[in-house]
Amino acid sequence: MNNDEAYDELLHRSNGAMIVVTAHDGKHRAGCLVGFHSQAGIEPRRHAVWLSMANMTFRVALHSSHLAVHFLGADDKELARRFGEASGDERDKFDGLDWAPGPGGAPVLAALPDRFVGHRVAMFDAAGDHACFILAPEQAELSADAPEAETRPLRVAQLDDLVPGHEVEERPVPADVNDPSG
Helix, strand or coil, X not given: CCHHHHHHHHHHHHCCECEEEEEECXXXXXXXXXXXXXXXXXXXXXXXXXXXXXXXXXXXXXXXXXXXXXXXXXXXXXXXXXXXXXXXXXXXXXXXXXXXXXXXXXXXXXXXXXXXXXXXXXXXXXXXXXXXEEEEEEEEECCCCCCHHHCCECEHHHHCCCCCCCCCCCXXXXXXXXXXXX
């Protein structure tokens, strides 16, 4: 197994929790399935969300003050497919869904009650195919239906057959970017 395959397998084994991120820039609303996210600070609280630069959600998020982060449960595969397989460039992913504008106009999905809306405090391009948005949580909500011990997130491995709405695009990384040798 080569280095890339071993790295990919390590990440697959970590079986990260999936989320749906939504944004509104004043004109357009967008949302996508995201597997790359993490708490990024304790005090002040911060959350990092990595969006594919190929997605419409990335383009809308660039001009949005807030993003909504919706945590998917194990039973939310259909919503994961809607936001992961369809392209916002081709259809309105919100069509037929119950949603309302949250802080900054970020679309808040009624079907996913475990969520927060965060104010965008930073964004950076790491010279790859995704950009990182750092959010300061402003409005967090939990489902009243399931006690903490019963909450089961939808994991990457449960979506192995999902076909992304956009192909992964390779971006060349300049030789001097992030080169620790200086």
